[in-house]
Amino acid sequence: MSARRDHLTNHPRDGAMGAMRRMTPMLLLCSTALLTPGSALVAALAVAAAGAPAALQAQEAQQARQTQHRVTGKVTHAVTGLPLEGVTVRVQGSSPAATAVTNTEGSYTILAPSLTDTLVFTRIGIVRQVVAIGGRDRLDVALQPAAVSLSTVAVVGYQTVATEKLTGAVTVANVNEITATPTNSPIKALQGRVAGLSVTAGGDPGSTATVRIRGTKTLGNNDPLYVIDGIPSTSSAAQQIKTEDIQSLQVLKDAASSSIYGSRASNGVIVITTKPGAGQPVKITVGSHLTTSAYATRLQVLNTEERGRALWQAAINDGVDPTNLPIYKYDWTRNPNGTATLNRVIVPEFVGDTSLHIGAANTDWYNEITRPGRIQEHTLSASTSGDRGGALLSLGMYDDQGTVNGTEFRRLNGRINSSYNFFSKRFTVGENLAITHGSGIPMPSGLGGNPLALGLIAQPILPVRTRDGAWAGPSGAGFDDRDNPVMLIDINSWDRNTSLQSFGNLFAKYDVTSHLQANARFGVDYENGLNRDIQRRYRAGFLRRDVNSLNDFNYDNSSWTFNSTLNYAREMGRHSATLLGGFEAVKSDFSNQRTYREGFAIESRDFFVENAGTGLQAVGGDRGGYSLASFFGKADYDYDDKYLATFTLRRDGSSRFGQNNRYGTFPAVSGGWRLSKEPFFPSQYLISDLKLRYGWGKTGNQEIANNAAFALYVPGYGDDKTWGPSNASAYDINGQDRGTLPSGFIRTQTANPDLRWEATTESNAGLDFGLFGDKVTGSLDYFNRTTSDILIRPAYIAVVGNGGDRWANGATMKTSGTELTARYEHTAGALTLGFAGNASAFRDRITGLPAAVVRSYPGNGEQTILGHSVNSIFGYVVQGIFQDAAEVSAAAAQPGKAVGRLRYRDLNGDGKIDVLDQRWLGTTSPKLEYGLAPGASYKAFSLSVFLQGVSGRSVYNGIKSQTDFTSIFTGANFGTRVLDAWTPQNRGSTIPALSLSNTNDETRSSTYFVENGSYLKLREVVLGYTIPAHALPRSMSALDGSRLFVRGGNLFTLKSSGTTLPDPEVPFAAYPLPRTFTVGLDLAF
Amino acid sequence: MKLTRNLAAAAYGVAAAAALGTLLSACGDFLKRDPVGVIGGEQLNTPTNVDGMVVSAYAALGNDHWITPYTSMWPYGDVRSGDAYKGGGGTGDLNDYNNLEQFVFTTPTTGVLDQMWFRLYVGVGRANDALRRLNEMTEAEYPARTTRQAEVRFIRGHFYFLLKTMYNRVPWIDETLPVTDYERTSNVALTNDALWQKIADDFQFAAANLPATQAQEGRVTKYAALAYLAKVQLYRAYVQNDQHTVTSVDQSKLQQVVQLADSVIGSGKYGLTADFAENFLWETEKNREAVFKINMSLADGTPNGRVDMGNGLNYSMAPGYGCCWFHIPSQNLINAFRTDAAGLPQFTTFNQMSLVDSADYWTSSVDPRVDHTVGIVSHPFKYDATFVFQPTWARTPQVYGTHSSMKELQHPKCSCLMAVGPFWASSKDIEAIRYADVLLWKAEALIELGRQNDALPIVNEVRARAASSTARLKYANGTPVSNYNVKPYTAASWTQEYARQALRWERRLEFAMEGSRFFDLVRWGVAAQTLNDYFAVEKTRHDYLRNAQFTAGRDEYLPIPQPQISFTQGLYQQNPGY
DSSP, X not given: OHHHHHHHHHOTTSSHHHHHHHSOHHHHHTGGGGOOTTOHHHHHHHHHHHHHHHHHHHHHHHTTTSOOEEEEEEEEETTTOOBOOSOEEEETTOSSOOEEEOOTTSEEEEEESOTTOEEEEEOTTBOOEEEEOTTOSBOOEEEOBOSSOSSSEEEETTEEEEGGGOOSOEEEEOGGGGTTSOOXXXXXXXXXXXXXXXXXXXXXXXXXXXXXXXXXXXSSOOOOEEEETTEEEOHHHHTTSOGGGEEEEEEEOSHHHHGGGGGGOTTOEEEEXXXXXXXXXXXXXXXXXXXXXXXXXXXXXXXXXXXXXXXXXXXXXXXXXXXXXXSOEEEEEEOTTSOEEEEEEEOOSBSSOGGGOOBOOOOOHXXXXXXXXXXXXXXXXXXXXXXXXXXEEEEEEEEEEOSBTTOEEEEEEEEEEEEEEETTTTEEEEEEEEEEEEEEEOOOOBTTBSHHHHHHHSOTTSOSBOTTSSBOOOOSTTOOSOOOHHHHHHHTTTOEEEEEEEEEEEEEEEESSSSEEEEEEEEEEEEEEEEEEEEOOEEETTEEEOOOEEEEEEEEEEEEEEEEEEEEEEEETTEEEEEEEEEEEEEEEEEEEEEEEEOBSSOOGGGOSXXXXXXXXXXXXXXXXEEEEEEEEXXXXXXXXXXXXXXXXXXXXXTTSOGGGOEEEEEEEEEEEEGGGSTTOOOSSSEEEEEEEEEEEEEEEOOSOTTTTSOEEEOOOOOOOSXXXXXXXXXXXXXOSSSOOOXXXXXXXXXXXXXXXXXXXXXXXXXXXXXXXXTEEEEEEEEEEEEEEEEEOOOOOGGGOTTOOOOEEEEEEEEEEEEEEEEEEEEETTEEEEEEEEEEEEEEEEEEOOHHHHTTSSOOSSSOSTTSOTTEEEEBOEEEEOOSHHHHHHSOBOTTOOTTSEEEOOTTOSSXXXXXXXXXXXXXXXSEEEEEEEEEEETTEEEEEEEXXXXXXXXXXXXXXXXXXXXXXXXXXXXXXXXXXXXXXXXXXXXXOOOSSOTTOTTSSBGGGEEEOOEEEEEEEEEEEEOOGGGSOGGGOOOSOOEEEEEEEEEEEEEOTTOOOSOTTSOSSOOOOEEEEEEEEEEEO | OHHHHHHHHHHHHHHHHHHHHHXXXXXXXXXXXXXXXXXXXXXXXXXXHHHHHHHHXXXXXXXXXXXXXXXXXXXXXXXXXXXXXXXXXXXXXXXXXXXXXXXXXXXXXXXXXXXXXXXXXXXXXXXXXXXHHHHHSOTTTOTTHHHHHHHHHHHHHHHHHHXXXXXXXXXXXXXXXXXXXXXXXXXXXXXXXXXXXXXXXXXXXXXXXXXXXXXXXXXXXXXXXXXXXXXXXXXXXXXXXXXXXXXXXXXXXXXXXXXXXHHHHHTSSOOOOSSGGGGGOGGGOSOTTEEEEEOOBSSSSSTTOBOOGGGTTOOOSSTTOOSOOXXXXXXXXXXXXXXXXXXXXXXXXXXXXXXXXXXXXXXXXXXXXXXXXXXXXXXXXXXXXXXXXXXXXXXXXXXXXXXXXXXTOOOTTOTTEEEETTEEEEOOOEEEEEHHHHHHHHHHHHHHTXXXXXXXXXXXXXXXXXXXXXXXXXXXXXXXXXXXXXXXXXXXXXXXXXHHHHHHHHHHHHTTTTTOHHHHHHHHTOXXXXXXXXXXXXXXXXXXXXXXXXXXXXXXXXXXXXXXXXXXXXXXXXXXXX
16 A cells, blocks of 8 residues: 555556546546546545654654644645645755645645755656745645646647657747746747747847747748637737747647648747736735847958958059059059068049048948947736636836847736636636737848948948038948948937737637537737838938938738537546537738828928828738638547547638639648556566557648739739839830820739648657656657648749739758757755756758759759758859969869969769769758756755757858959958958968959858858856745745846857857847846746 | 536636637638728729829839840840940859840850740739730720820830740740749740741831821830831741851842831931931930830939949949949940941951050041040040049959940939949930831841942931031040041942942941940841851950850850740750850
8 A cells, every 4th residue: 555655656647547637627526426436546545645644643753853834835836826736845855854745636735844944846757846834724736737748638620639649749938938038929938949840030129939849831921820828829929928928839830730720830839928917915026127239240251451352452453553442542562573562552532522521440340330239128917716617917118129230029918817617617708818019120121232231341431420510321332322320320210010900709618518629719810010111311422312201001910710519528547538619710811001292391200100291102002811711620539648649630621722613621630659567567666658650631821912813904004113123014105205194914823722731641650758756857759741732833834925823832851850859957955956958960862853843943853852951052062262373274174273262072983063063062951960967956045947959950151252252242341351362372261362353253152151040048047046936025925937137148059060050040230249248037826 | 616617617608609600700800801902904904094004014114124135135146246345343253144245155044044034024014914904994994095005015016026025935935825824834935037027016016006196105105016016027037047157148038128218217207317416415314216115214212213224334434423334345346436438347457456545536637426435545535525534433444444335324413314323323324226126127128139339328328417416526625536537428439339338337336335246247147157256356366265165156146044934844946055
């Protein structure tokens, strides 16, 4: 008897009680109906009932001599709200240890030496929690599930399922790990935290992350589906959720798990559940996090004198008289043997025409456009729950003043989640509603790019302002048409994008019988936004804009979703089964209007309204939408918790497809085997848990234009001709030169009534394990996926002319990969050590393309993209630099070959360098991505570290054409690398000789530009201090989560020594990922 | 208890089934989302809408851009001919055009060539779409039917002419060919002459069915069609073999050229403008020299006007412009304007001395057309004595020198000029065929027919107009900018050989920087020699040309874009040498 009890305590998951606890909420409600005399279940219950008091008695006896304070309470699961059994409760620092274990009701009683003591709650699969008793004699806690665990629950596919019963590849993210991260998007903070989830984001305030689950699957949209509180939604809604409001977040990676979401699930699914009301009587939390940020890396560019020197060298190399160079003058000599020597670069007093008063300067443009950034986050929530329901009110404010001048993003979040119970909790109705207001100044874009790009390429000789205080700009010979980046920021500072998003749902659930539950949800996602673009007049050097204008873009996106499910669950002896059936309807609409006005007499922010303009006016607008209707069913069966099986079927209809193929069917089947439960399984401690999983499923993708199936003509009066040819249909046939023109129609698309779903089939084999009594837990997955009928809008033969665009089901891609997740936790006295790690490796390749479009991808006639990753780089191989004339003449025929120039390898050995001398140079998708999170806590202190990295990734570093060459963008600034370029005196250099003209076509795709993009980053270090209850006033008894922390973000990067990239993660002139320091205070009472 | 539960379950089940059933039956409608703001092809077959489709075909004439310039053709006709350097921010700025200039790196995968091919077939496609609808209508339904058919065939002929002269072997797609056969139609399905005949047929039909004048001045006329047909027959007259060598000159075609040109000349509707400048100024764009004109407009309700974006890169860094200084006259071209004491060109010695400084324009005498064509340091620009060309107007003088083009640029103060992003463009109409062209085609045909004496007065008519076009070429104090000296040729030395040389020279000067030079050289069969002679000297002036070389038998035509060969699974045949 006693041995059995110990076993229960050590491995609470095993045995009949475990089966009870693992049942879905609905199953528990009906558990009494299963209790037939003589069943194993009853026996186990009796054991448990007897066990708890027995333990308590022993404890009492042992500690009778001391002064004891009895503390009781109830422990519940924070996600499900169900009682948590088998939680070990320990008085911190007590010796001998005072411990207790919760019973089936989740209740515990413990005798603590003092009411100022602190209790520690631990259980496998649950985040360890430390709570000060704070003078109370009753302490109820809700515990969070750990991210990787075999014994928690996951919200997947319209159901809550115990993760140990899962047969697909699902990862429950540990949301607690990311609450210290200063970010506008909870998804961004997950970078590197979940195996198989790739998150990439720049440092731009307000920008959202790009999310890929298991790499690239299709040639079109690769964004996963987000399901928020049971409502399928968009990335935009998900990335606006306040991290603190998230109860649980799970990533459904394989088709077997996600196919219940059918038509939109092929890129994986991220299921987010927001917090319900919890806390008695009322739990209040307040938090403030303050962050400073600064750019961590930058490209090194030349100063005024250095740029003059580089140009001089280029002219000398070319045999061009440097006197002909614009901007600079030189004091130089040529000795009798022909060697030229530069004595001094003479910088003129003025740049360009002296009448412009642009005094020559030595401007560090990057410094001029950057600043220390600052992020503030403030949160406040009130939460309550009771027998008749619960409510949560949560408010948040996020304000990011980015490291680039003028960029900012502010957001206000409000959320009300509430639920009401009737008929002894058999009927529940409620709502989750989030309202978000976002407001930001978008990064402006001008001639030559955004201020960041311009900050690197603007010539240092230009000052920010002229001697008269006006904006300086490119002037005269030797300059490109590039905007002054400081000016660009200033004249766009009145631009603003604002949006108001309401996302929420009403839900009802009814326990029809003890086995049958009905659910219904109606969700609404509505976003209204205004992008306001004010173009002010300016004059800077030879650049100018004489007409100011206002461009307002107003948009409405709305969609509603209705879904309803019936769940049926039954246990018969060792057999247990659940059935789910349901339907879902989605209707999504968008509309937008653009208004444009020119000619505003006064340039002040508030004067820019349409009515105040006197010049040209124009309007535009569009609307459209799509609908989806779906039916789905799912059956789960398990025998004795050992053999698990799941079947899913979904049928989806979409308005986006041709009428001949409107519906698609998406089946899935998966199974699991818990080896560790077999009698023959040897050790219960060394390998404490082992489950094998296999799943196969099919999912769909409908991410194409709403009108994709139709033949379309549009009245295309006129269009913007700035950057490309026009498709206008208006012509000045009356020769009036202005006024309204006669116009016609243009074909824009060819019909395809046979357009159908893009389908992904995926098989996944997995292994979940627990070692050393579940001290180490983890899982290993291998998947193999084929996406076929990929929706493409291929390039088409030119003779078709306008409107040859036609959506078609064309390509095939295959992806396979492996993921490993592991977690370790060890407690020794007051010290707890933990480690979480994950790694994933994928390989994707295109295996099929219509013959006519293969050549639209890299390749050269002999070689095609087929069999290679869609992210592959193709090009020439650089074989060093020609050192002398003999080498040049001996080499293969290469137009433009000369001493000091790049030498390309004659790959096919035919004696000439041409398109056939190219090969595959690498891929921009990493071979391996990983995250490592060691952590430790000691008493009230905790330290967590997070490292993230990618390896086996190539980057096409196109910016080298600016940093390494003076011949490509001659009017821009160059990188400091040009100072080390090849000369007869510097033969060791790998940078080709400077020149004023690119006679060797060195910008061609080649190994010269392909760099190792691997990196390992110290993403964050957080040092936390849990605030003890006695440090707070009595009335503010700290519940949990009261803490003070400091955090450093993006602290250190390891990269390949061969790479010239300042930060391989954001290779180009993208918004740099800042280094951040955060101080945060969170109080809960 | 159990019974009530089961009853409740049953009730819910029935309700749910009913709801599902309702949804299922409603699904058909629920999933039917018809597009908004667009129409289907059949709805266009009404007289009003077909008229719109014709306008849409016209619109294609001016829909080009500096990526695909086909109204001005400067990268294809001038940069490839030795008349112009690419210009811009360095050789790497629009590298594809640099490759065109040097004839070394152009390949079937050169991006702009595929874009250009596509844009030209967009024009063909719009014409075919309109024609297909016109052919379905009766004269009763739509009285303008035949005229419109003729207009549209003119437009189609124009696009095919551009395709033919650039790519040579192009597939003929007309309105009778079903779309399903497009990918099965080879670019060598027709012989060289058969393809020319198709193009000629379009202009022949247009000439036969168009009125002499149109109520709307933007529509093409009978004489525009006759003139274009003359141009087509002149190109056809020089018979090329597969290596692009001119093997013979077809005398009967030349006869036709003379007749066609005479019809235009005899109409009396056209003539040379009094001053050469009138062809290059917006203020005088409606002039009697314009035979075929592509109309531009601004403040017309489109986002940035229907302006001549084909020239969008060519404005200099001058105050009032600001970008991007492409299309720079070559030193060789500038030197060609030098005249001798007799006021005649220096055929053999012109390039032995360069016109560089302002003083050089007084040491030599020059043809006044140089100051209509080239922006020259310290010379007034665009006929404004207060707007004097400065060295700082050049963007990369270390590579391309300090000149700029002028004909296609409009004065900063012109109300026709507008900024489109960083670029500049005007609503000046493009004169695609000038009367001077018709005259010189006729003269060329006459000379090749051995009737050079009949050609002499024609060439001299053009020269006389040049000689008298100096009124606008003055400094503020009224003195002439350069030492102008142009005289007519005399009959004394006017042999066929001399006349041919004089005619070709005259075309170069008259149409300099107007995008036709390269096509003239190929037509005459002298491209390889002319360009390699040019590079031999010009590379000593501009180091970036050090590798430039013209390969005869290949570089006369552009490669067939590789993507198009791929679309046809190799049915299209590549041009020789690529």
